[in-house]
Amino acid sequence: MEKERKLIVAGNWKMNKTVAEGLDLVSGLKRELANIKEIDIVVCPPFTALADVSRAILDSNIRLGAQNMSEQNFGAFTGEIAAGMLKEFSVRYVILGHSERRQFYRETDALVAKKAIAAHAASLKPIVCVGELLEEREGNKTEEVVARQLKGSLAGLTKSQVEETIIAYEPVWAIGTGRNATPQQAQDVHAFIRKQLTSLYDENVARRVRIQYGGSVKASNARELLKQADVDGALVGGASLEIRGFSDIIKNSI
Numbered sequence: 523m524e525k526e527r528k529l530i531v532a533g534n535w536k537m538n539k540t541v542a543e544g545l546d547l548v549s550g551l552k553r554e555l556a557n558i559k560e561i562d563i564v565v566c567p568p569f570t571a572l573a574d575v576s577r578a579i580l581d582s583n584i585r586l587g588a589q590n591m592s593e594q595n596f597g598a599f600t601g602e603i604a605a606g607m608l609k610e611f612s613v614r615y616v617i618l619g620h621s622e623r624r625q626f627y628r629e630t631d632a633l634v635a636k637k638a639i640a641a642h643a644a645s646l647k648p649i650v651c652v653g654e655l656l657e658e659r660e661g662n663k664t665e666e667v668v669a670r671q672l673k674g675s676l677a678g679l680t681k682s683q684v685e686e687t688i689i690a691y692e693p694v695w696a697i698g699t700g701r702n703a704t705p706q707q708a709q710d711v712h713a714f715i716r717k718q719l720t721s722l723y724d725e726n727v728a729r730r731v732r733i734q735y736g737g738s739v740k741a742s743n744a745r746e747l748l749k750q751a752d753v754d755g756a757l758v759g760g761a762s763l764e765i766r767g768f769s770d771i772i773k774n775s776i
């Protein structure tokens with residue numbers, strides 16, 4: 523599939539997989555995906571598996587991401603993990619502002635922006651998640667919500683940092699529900715996000731930023747979704763927990 527930007531497919535394991543299970547999964551992914559050069563492949567295990575998974579994928583085309591991080595660099599913040607600590611395990615990407623963090627841990631756009639600034643300061647690429655709730659879509663509020671989240675969550679980043687940021691459009695009603703956005707629905711919001719990036723920054727920035735779609739992506743729907751002009755990859759939850767599920771999404775999208 524010829525695309526303007528290199529596709530990036532990331533697996534968000536959420537609070538799943540012991541170290542042993544994570545190692546089994548990446549060993550299968552290494553085998554299945556060894557020859558893939560066309561797509562950036564990222565796995566985001568829980569913090570407890572980062573060290574071992576990092577060693578296991580050292581000699582592969584799979585890169586490491588984390589699912590969250592602190593906006594602080596060090597100090598008395600019990601239970602938190604700093605960007606510098608992630609770097610110790612060769613983490614390259616970090617998911618920020620996932621809807622589960624926003625919904626269950628009350629993360630705000632302002633906090634996500636602070637985390638994004640801290641991530642860039644440590645040379646981690648943030649994957650910043652935005653997306654509307656079902657009632658917001660039904661109330662025709664999708665663009666308003668996504669525009670607000672985008673502007674708020676990127677506040678304070680320089681243009682070149684925004685270019686190195688990945689946006690994940692994840693309609694909340696499509697996450698873990700088996701009900702994905704249609705390719706056209708995804709394309710419409712992705713094009714809107716790119717338009718917003720043009721007015722917040724400029725056309726060059728907007729052209730360079732990769733925008734992933736997330737929400738019930740699986741092997742059977744990935745190709746159509748990722749074929750859309752402004753869809754530059756996928757953030758995958760449930761289907762990233764199985765070797766076949768995740769590797770077929772990637773193989774089917776080339």
Ligand code: PEP
Nearest residue numbers: 697698736737738759760
């Ligand atoms: C996610 O949580 O980022 C996600 C997209 O989950 P799922 O693929 O399971 O809908």
